[in-house]
Amino acid sequence: MVSRKILQQSFFLFILGLLCSSCETEIVIYPSERVLQFGDDLAWASSEFDDSDWEQIGSTHQTGIFWVRFEIDFDYRIDQLQNKGIQMISIASYEAYWDGVLIHQEGKIGSSLAEETAGKFISHIMLPDSLCQIGKHKLALRLSNHHNTNVKGSWNTFFVEEYKCAVTNNLKLTAFMFILAGAYLIAAIYYLFLFFNKRKEYSKFIFSLLCFFFFGLIMVEYSKFYFNYPYHFHYYRLFIIGFLTMAIAFTIPLFLSVHFEIPKRKYFNFIYGSLLIFVVTRYNIIDDQTGQFISKLMLGASVFLTITTLVLKRKGSWVIAAALISIGLINYFFTYNLNQLLYSYDINLFIGFTILVLSMLYLMTQKNKEQQQKYEASLLHSARLQNELLKKNIQPHFIMNTLTSIMEWVEVSPKKSIEFIEALAGEFEILNKIADQQLIPIDQEINLCKRHLEIMGYRKEVKYLWEDGGINAKEQIPPAIFHTMIENGITHNVAAEDGKFIFRLTFESTAKQKIYTLLTIAKNRKKQSRKTSGTGIKYIQSRLTESYGEGWELISEEVEKGWRSIVIIEKANQ
Amino acid sequence: MKILIIEDELMIARRILRMTRAFYGARLEQITHCDALTDGQQFLSENEIDVLLLDLNLNGEDGFEVLKNMIGYDFHIIIISAYQEKAITAFEYGVLDFVPKPFNEKRLNQAFLRITNKETKQGNGLKYLAIQKKGSQLLLEVKDVIYIKGARIYTELYLKNGTKEIHNKSLNKLEKLLPDSFERIHKSYLVDMNQVSELRTASGGKYSVFLKTGDHLPVSRTKYKELKDRWII
Numbered sequence: 052m053v054s055r056k057i058l059q060q061s062f063f064l065f066i067l068g069l070l071c072s073s074c075e076t077e078i079v080i081y082p083s084e085r086v087l088q089f090g091d092d093l094a095w096a097s098s099e100f101d102d103s104d105w106e107q108i109g110s111t112h113q114t115g116i117f118w119v120r121f122e123i124d125f126d127y128r129i130d131q132l133q134n135k136g137i138q139m140i141s142i143a144s145y146e147a148y149w150d151g152v153l154i155h156q157e158g159k160i161g162s163s164l165a166e167e168t169a170g171k172f173i174s175h176i177m178l179p180d181s182l183c184q185i186g187k188h189k190l191a192l193r194l195s196n197h198h199n200t201n202v203k204g205s206w207n208t209f210f211v212e213e214y215k216c217a218v219t220n221n222l223k224l225t226a227f228m229f230i231l232a233g234a235y236l237i238a239a240i241y242y243l244f245l246f247f248n249k250r251k252e253y254s255k256f257i258f259s260l261l262c263f264f265f266f267g268l269i270m271v272e273y274s275k276f277y278f279n280y281p282y283h284f285h286y287y288r289l290f291i292i293g294f295l296t297m298a299i300a301f302t303i304p305l306f307l308s309v310h311f312e313i314p315k316r317k318y319f320n321f322i323y324g325s326l327l328i329f330v331v332t333r334y335n336i337i338d339d340q341t342g343q344f345i346s347k348l349m350l351g352a353s354v355f356l357t358i359t360t361l362v363l364k365r366k367g368s369w370v371i372a373a374a375l376i377s378i379g380l381i382n383y384f385f386t387y388n389l390n391q392l393l394y395s396y397d398i399n400l401f402i403g404f405t406i407l408v409l410s411m412l413y414l415m416t417q418k419n420k421e422q423q424q425k426y427e428a429s430l431l432h433s434a435r436l437q438n439e440l441l442k443k444n445i446q447p448h449f450i451m452n453t454l455t456s457i458m459e460w461v462e463v464s465p466k467k468s469i470e471f472i473e474a475l476a477g478e479f480e481i482l483n484k485i486a487d488q489q490l491i492p493i494d495q496e497i498n499l500c501k502r503h504l505e506i507m508g509y510r511k512e513v514k515y516l517w518e519d520g521g522i523n524a525k526e527q528i529p530p531a532i533f534h535t536m537i538e539n540g541i542t543h544n545v546a547a548e549d550g551k552f553i554f555r556l557t558f559e560s561t562a563k564q565k566i567y568t569l570l571t572i573a574k575n576r577k578k579q580s581r582k583t584s585g586t587g588i589k590y591i592q593s594r595l596t597e598s599y600g601e602g603w604e605l606i607s608e609e610v611e612k613g614w615r616s617i618v619i620i621e622k623a624n625q
Numbered sequence: 626m627k628i629l630i631i632e633d634e635l636m637i638a639r640r641i642l643r644m645t646r647a648f649y650g651a652r653l654e655q656i657t658h659c660d661a662l663t664d665g666q667q668f669l670s671e672n673e674i675d676v677l678l679l680d681l682n683l684n685g686e687d688g689f690e691v692l693k694n695m696i697g698y699d700f701h702i703i704i705i706s707a708y709q710e711k712a713i714t715a716f717e718y719g720v721l722d723f724v725p726k727p728f729n730e731k732r733l734n735q736a737f738l739r740i741t742n743k744e745t746k747q748g749n750g751l752k753y754l755a756i757q758k759k760g761s762q763l764l765l766e767v768k769d770v771i772y773i774k775g776a777r778i779y780t781e782l783y784l785k786n787g788t789k790e791i792h793n794k795s796l797n798k799l800e801k802l803l804p805d806s807f808e809r810i811h812k813s814y815l816v817d818m819n820q821v822s823e824l825r826t827a828s829g830g831k832y833s834v835f836l837k838t839g840d841h842l843p844v845s846r847t848k849y850k851e852l853k854d855r856w857i858i
Contacts, residue, residue, distance in 0.1 A: 451725070451727060452634050452726060455634075455637050459640040510636050542684050
C-alpha cells in the first residue's frame, strides 16, 4: 500500500511539474520511521516515550484501538514553507499528537463499531510554527478501525509540505483528469447514439461501453480528492477501480476482435474472459499487482489480435500496431530512462489506454468514411440503372425497328397501324412510370411484358402468348427484369413446331425463398452462343443486387420445352 | 437482278420486299428472304446473287461478325440497320450503302441506284478486302494494295510486299467501293494513283503508267485524257 501512495504522489508531482503551478516550492518531507502497538495509553503520545520495542510494521489486520508513532526529521527546508501542512491518509479514525500536543481529531475513536465515528480518508492538518523547529519530531496517532471490514487491514501514511499546495495540488490534478473524463463521456454518449441508429454495428456499442468504463475509472480514481470519503469506503472504491480495470482489459481486445472481424472470436473472447475472471478471483482484485498483471494480459491479448489482423491484412491494422508499439516505447521510456521511482502503473495505464482509444476512434471514423462512400456509390449505381431503364424506350434496335414496322403498317394497313401505335404508347407509359422505382408491383411488370409481346407480335407477325400462375399481385419485384428476359427470349427463339410461342411465369413462396420461374416454350435457334453475361443479364443482376444485396440467385438453362429462367429471392431481406 | 434479304423482323422484311419489287419490276429475276444468318449462308452456298440486303443486328448477333462473313463474295452489300453510328465501320469493310432505319422508298431506291450508276467517285473509306487463304478468310488492308488486275470471274490483288492474292469481287464492283485514289485505268486494271510515278505515252498510241515499283500497266485511250486532267504526273 505504501508503494501505491508513493506512486500516486509521484504521478501528480510529474503533472505538477507539467502544470507549472504557483506552488513552486516542491518541498515534501516524509517520515523516516514508523512503529505500531495495539492497546491504549495516553502516555504513548509523548515525544519522549520509548517505542523501541514496538513493531516496525505499516499496517494491522486486527480491529480495535491501537497507536502508531512516526519519526520525522526537519532540516533547513522546513523554514522555506510558509504554512506547514500535513496531508494524512488513514484507514482508521484517529487523534494526532505532534510532539505530545493534540493537533487534530479525525472522526471519533471508539472501542466498538457503535462508539466509533468514521473519519475521512484524507485530511489536511496545519502545523503551528512553534512546533516546527529544525530537528527530529514525533507524530503519534491514536486510532480505532472498527469500520474497516476488509481483510487488507488499516494503515496510515503522511507527509509535510506547503499547506496550500497540499490542498490545491490534488484539486488541480483532479481538474485536469476530469477534462479527460469529460472527453470520454462525450465519446461514450455519441457512439451509443450511433449504435442506436444502426443496431447491427456492435463495435460501436463496445466502443461506447469502453469509453463509459474509462470515464468511470477516472471519476473513481480521482474523485477521492473531490469527495473526501470516510475511511472504510476506501476499499470499496479500490474494488470498483479493480473491477473497471478488469472490464477495460476485457473490452479492448473484444473491440479489436469485433471491429476487425477476427474469425472464431467467440472462442477467443470466452477463453480470455475466463482467464481474467480466474485471475481476479485467485488474486485480490484490489491489489496493484493484480491490476498490473491484468494490464499485461490485456496488452498480450491485444498484441496477439493485432498480429492476427496484420496477417489477415485487415484494413487499418497498422493503426493498432502503431499504437501498441508506441505504448511499448512509452513503457520502456518511463521505466528505464526516468527514475525507477517514477515508473508508474498509473501513467502507463492512462497514456497507454488513451493512445489505444484514440487509435480505435480513428479506425471507427475510417470505417464511417468507407460506409459513406459505399452508400454514395450505390446511389450513383441506382441512378445509372434508372437511366438504363429509361433508355430502353429509345434503344435503336427497339425504337428504329418499331418505327419502321409502323411505317409499313401505315402504308399497308392503316387500321392495324393505329393498334400498333396504341400498344407502343402503352409500353412507353408503363416504362416511364416504373423507371425511377427500385421495386414495382409484379402485376405492373406483367402488364409491361404483355404490352411488349403485343408490339413484338406486330413486328414479327408471331402470336406471342402470355400465361401466368400463382402470382401474388401484392409482391414487389425490381422493374423490367422479366421484360428483359422476354426480350432475350424473342431474340433467341423461334415458334415451336406447333406454331406457338408461349411465355409462362409462375410464382412460388417457401419459408425462406420467393421463386419466380419464366418458361419460354419455343424452339431454340440453332448454334446460338448464349451470352451468359450480355448487357441484358447485367441489368437484371444489377437490379437484384440493388434491392437484395447478395440474397438472390439467377438460373438460366435450356430445357426440353425451350428455355427456363429462375429468379430466387431470399426472404431474409424483407 | 438476284437479291437476297436477311432480316429478322417480318414486317420490315415485307417492306423491303415490297419496295425492291417496285423498284426493279421486271428486271427482278429472283428475290429471297431469310430471317436468320444460318439460313442466309445456306442459301448463298447454293445460289448466286447480285445484291445482299443485310440487317446488322440479327437476333442479337454481332453485326460485324455477320458482315465479315459476307464481304468475301462477289455481290454488293447494302446494309439496312437501326444503328446509324455503325455506318462508318461498315463502309470500311466494303458495303455499297448504309440505309438507316426507319427508311422510306426514296432512300432505298437511292441505294439501288448506286449499283447501276456510272458514278464511281464515292470514296466511302474502304479499308479491308477479304481473301480466302487455306480454307479460311483473311482481311487485307487496302493501303497495302498497289493495283488490281481483273481475271475472269475474280480479281488479283497486287500488294506492296510483292505478293499477289485472289479476291472474289469483280473490278466493276470494286471500283464502287475503293477510295478515290484508285482509278480504273483500263478494262482490266485498277490502280492506286499514289503508287504511280509516271504517265507515259509510247509510240503507236499506247499509253501506260509506271509504278514506283518499276512495273508498268496499260492505260486505255479514253481514260488517258481523264487521268492527265485529274492527276498531275
